[in-house]
Amino acid sequence: MPKNTKILEERKHIEVCFSPFLYELHKDDYEIIVVIDVLRATSAICTAFDYGVRSIIPVDSIDIAREYQKKGYLVGAERQGKIVEGFDFGNSPFSFMKEDIKGKDVVLTTTNGTKAIHLAKDADTVVIGSLLNLDALCHWLEKQNKNTLCLCSGWQNKFNLEDTICAGAISEYLINTGKFVSDEDSSIAAKYLYLSAKDNYFGYLKSSSHRRRLRNLNLNEDIKYCLTPNTSKAIPVLNENKLVDIRNQQ
């Protein structure tokens, strides 16, 4: 984060890391990491809090998820876009829209999103970002006023468009407050991509690889839901290995 002028030095940074694979090149100097997995882990997490879940325990392996299942936890497990055999649900936001999760601690493991959460876990603050909680999250990040990195979960460590566009939306908002700057080319590109996508996420992402992958699994309803901004006010933050909604702690 080179700082060129005195004015820039007084502002906080909002930057974008395109993939968990690149995180080690970026991770220093950020107090807040925003983990983004639009299709679908972080969208599902926001939804779960809107439907009254007490906490989400993100785990990065199927084995650990099974151990929790044996102990009686509700467990969601997804790999390659599908529910893992032996589990009740995966990472579809619709799986979390039900009464029986209310007040419960739910365990979740997914191909990309929960792995990114684990990767970021040593940061001062890890918070969950999606298009669903975009405005609520942006307002909260503005209030925190800290150096912030958006960590895109990507697809199997590769860049993906939907997470990048969400990160670009967050950057654009924070830069427009005048309190934040972006310095990295990845952040500038994310902002450019967001600006071309913002009037029609669905159309813009029609050729994206992950959307195609989910469409082949007949998950069009999930995609539409996850690409609709600002339906949630959840601010899920990591607290001792559990995600809790900051709204319930205030």
Next chain:
Amino acid sequence: MPKNTKILEERKHIEVCFSPFLYELHKDDYEIIVVIDVLRATSAICTAFDYGVRSIIPVDSIDIAREYQKKGYLVGAERQGKIVEGFDFGNSPFSFMKEDIKGKDVVLTTTNGTKAIHLAKDADTVVIGSLLNLDALCHWLEKQNKNTLCLCSGWQNKFNLEDTICAGAISEYLINTGKFVSDEDSSIAAKYLYLSAKDNYFGYLKSSSHRRRLRNLNLNEDIKYCLTPNTSKAIPVLNENKLVDIRNQQ
């Protein structure tokens, strides 16, 4: 490279890898790797061939460069945008516009570009891409009609805008021939970024981190030169650890 339809299967892939750090996730299945380091290694290499160099020997360490120097080779060495102490020139294209390189084998080591060339060296074909040789390279790639990956050198393994835009320009051209498709989100993003940048590279890149870095070193003339498309017809390919211009081999 999932292939969704029969028609797609018949076409070749043109894809984009944003950083040498991500290369291991992408490298399989490509017969041609286009190494891109717009500011400035691959631009300098194209320029050198236009000024009659016989070959460029890319080396990835200063130590190896020094050994060649001791043997009497002309050696260019750049790190962090500056000429390395003890060497005659770095990677400014203007350093290669001189009579004394004509017919010579010149050794080059740079922060990003020559490292990316080394990383790609096991591919069937490694070719040098820049904005300078954009059209010539696109025509040549079209004729080869092989699965092609653009490997952006980036900046210290991070994503950079100028290499991505150059990769997006190559992808856009090849897709428009009808003989190629892109499947990866990185390729789609590169194309989007190129389409927004193409009418004014210089303006588009004004906030990019690497351009700022070079501007601070007073290298504005280099930047202008490297961002001017189609001044060169060079097609430098790697042949037993030396880059040679395919024009001289036909």
